[in-house]
Amino acid sequence: MKTIHDSSLDEWFLTGTPLSQAAHQQAINTAQQTIETHFSTANKPFSGIQAEELSNLLEDDVICPEEGVPLATTLHEVGQKVLRHSVAVHHPACAAHLHCPPLIPALAGEMMVSATNQSMDSWDQSPSATLLEERMVQWLCKTFGFSHQADGVFTSGGTQSNFMGLLLARDHYAWTRFGWNIQKRGLPPEAREMRILCSEAAHFTVKQSAALLGLGEEAVVTIKTDEDHRMNLEDFNQKLSHLYGEGLHPFVIAATAGTTDFGSIDPLPELASRAHALGLWLHVDAAYGGALMLSNTYKKQLQGIEAAHSITVDFHKLFYQPISCGAFLVNDQNHFNRIKQNADYLNSTEDEALGIPNLVGKSIQTTRRFDALKLYISLRSLGRARFADMIEKTIEIATKTAQLISKDPVLQAINPTPSLNTVVFRYLPNSQHSELSDSQWHDQINHDIRHTLLASGDVVLANTKVKGRVCLKLTLLNPRTTMKDIEFILERIKETGKQRELPRGEWGQHASNISATSNHAKLL
Known part of the structure; x- marks a missing residue:
């Protein structure tokens, strides 16, 4: 069947026609020139513009005019009003947050991610992307010392990964301790008694996750830190003993490998030993410190992380990737069954019987970017x-x-x-x-x-x-x-x-x- 080609849209969509190729090249060149003029050559990390002035500057534009303006004009305006007043993350005096300068290979990868627009939920939307992400996950699991039973998925970053860690820990404990399937039945009667242990320096997303999981922020029991801002084991033991004495149900230790303020790493070997002895889930938030696994000099600081049940790692920090890019790893791929759903139009049971790899069952996202590509290229x-x-x-x-x-x-x-x-x-x-x-x-x-x-x-x-x-x-x-x-x-x-x-x-x-x-x- 012969299709009718509407050439009037070629300048707006990337295809194989000469008009489309030329329009794409011109757009990329103009964007590149705009970045170089208004952002990458900045001699200060910030313009210093105040919020009110910037708000007034942006209010001048009609967001959606009845008739569009030339792309080059729009990009020039964006350069003047947005890029010029963005924080220059590549500047040495930009040193506030865990906000990294992105690698040039990653920027090239980001362009490919955007242009191909693969959706990582199903094989038929992202065939090569699915297999490459799986290879990347296997490499990550091996790098962090997990066995061949391990698995993982790319995420938007630490917030999502930490949430998934506590979600799986909650559901795992409810099933193994109470025989209760939260996915089917909701929270068990004992949910009010379930407790999360973390240091007082843990990321705020531990409490945020507890709230979103229906346990409430008060389910989080914070442990004092020592002089090095690491979880204090003596206080941990006392708090844990008190919880058991009160008839409560501690179910997960949320350890930190790289606190936001001090980069401190909790005593992972000791926490792993306690977790496994007591049947607790050990989640390690290594969003910040996980990159130490690449360093022969410093990876010893993460000793014990291989004994975790789940790990958070971010790549838009010390892996120098553009936002967003993270991963969530588990020591046993079967843990993902607790969040898995089947949709006939995405990952039908018939497809699964044929061995078709649809990644949607491992994620709390459906549509998901091919962020593994930029890390792979880097x-x-x-x-x-x-x-x-x-x-x-x-x-x-x-x-x-x-x-x-x-x-x-x-x-x-x-x-x-x-x-x-x-x-x-x-x-x-x-x-x-x-x-x-x-x-x-x-x-x-x-x-x-x-x-x-x-x-x-x-x-x-x-x-x-x-x-x-x-x-x-x-x-x-x-x-x-x-x-x-x-x-x-x-x-x-x-x-x-x-x-x-x-x-x-x-x-x-x-x-x-x-x-x-x-x-x-x-x-x-």
Whole structure:
């Protein structure tokens, strides 16, 4: 049967026609030029634009005009109004969050992911993509020390992976302990007595997941941390004994391999031993620290992770992938049966009998991106040794930064020996405030330093709290960051802190002097 081709749409859809190919090439070239003009060549990590000004700037455009405007015009406007005011994650002074600069091979992969638009729920929507993701999952399971019985699925990141870990742990315990199928019958009567154990430094998604799973945030029992911000085993044992004494049902230990603030790794071998002895599920949130498995020098810090029931790992952190890209791994593929559903139009039982691999049964998503491709391209292009070198370099820079801060009388290092590549510290004011206590005054200045630097666009760093006190945080994921960059950042922090200590009437002139000086500073 001969189909009628509507050539009027060729400039809008990617096909094999000359018009389509030319339109696609022009669009890609224009987008590339726009990125280079308004984003990748930025000399500061942020423009410093304020929310109200940016909102007004974006309000000028009609989102969906009756007749479209030329693509080149739209892309130019996006460059001026969006890219120009985006955070430059590749800049060495962008050091606030676990927000990495993406690899160029991954950006090339991202273009292929978008262009092919494979949907990872069924084989007939993503044949080669399905098999490549399965190969990637097998490699990941082997890398983390799991057996051939293990399996996994790519996810949007740590939030989804942690949720899946606690979901499977809940359903597994309900079935093995109470003979109760939550998937069919909902929560068991004992659900109010089920408890999750994690450290007080665990990611907030543990409590979020507990709420979404119908257990409630109060089902999460937090364990104190030691001086290295790791789960305290003595407090763990006491809390666990108390739970059993109260007739409650602890069912999962949510360990962390790389806390958000300090990169701390819980004592995994000891927690694995307790979990297996007591019949508890061990989930390890290695969203941050999982990349250490690529480093022969540092992977020993993850010893014990191979004994977990499930693992979260993110690739848009220390694997340097564009957002979003993560994975969820389980030590036994049969665990996925607790969330599996069959839909006649996607993964029918007849197809399964024929051995057709439909991945939808392993995910809480239906439509899902082929994110495994960009990671595959990156790993193939760089190799393990180069990945390891980049990771190790960031840890080395973080260690040197903490040492530099420790020697500075104006700064206080909170973690003088970083576990990974985050450095937490405080600016120490010399002055006092007539109306605030010293602790309130110190907190206020450290809070203001972050916001002042963001408004200037010179440095993007984070605030956090340690024992209730406001601190500054550098998250040094960028392997291109040098100590010269660090020295510039710390000088700007101290200059800004000193400015904040001045009487209010003197702020403006001092700020102008600092701004003029910083405009001439260059980060290499």
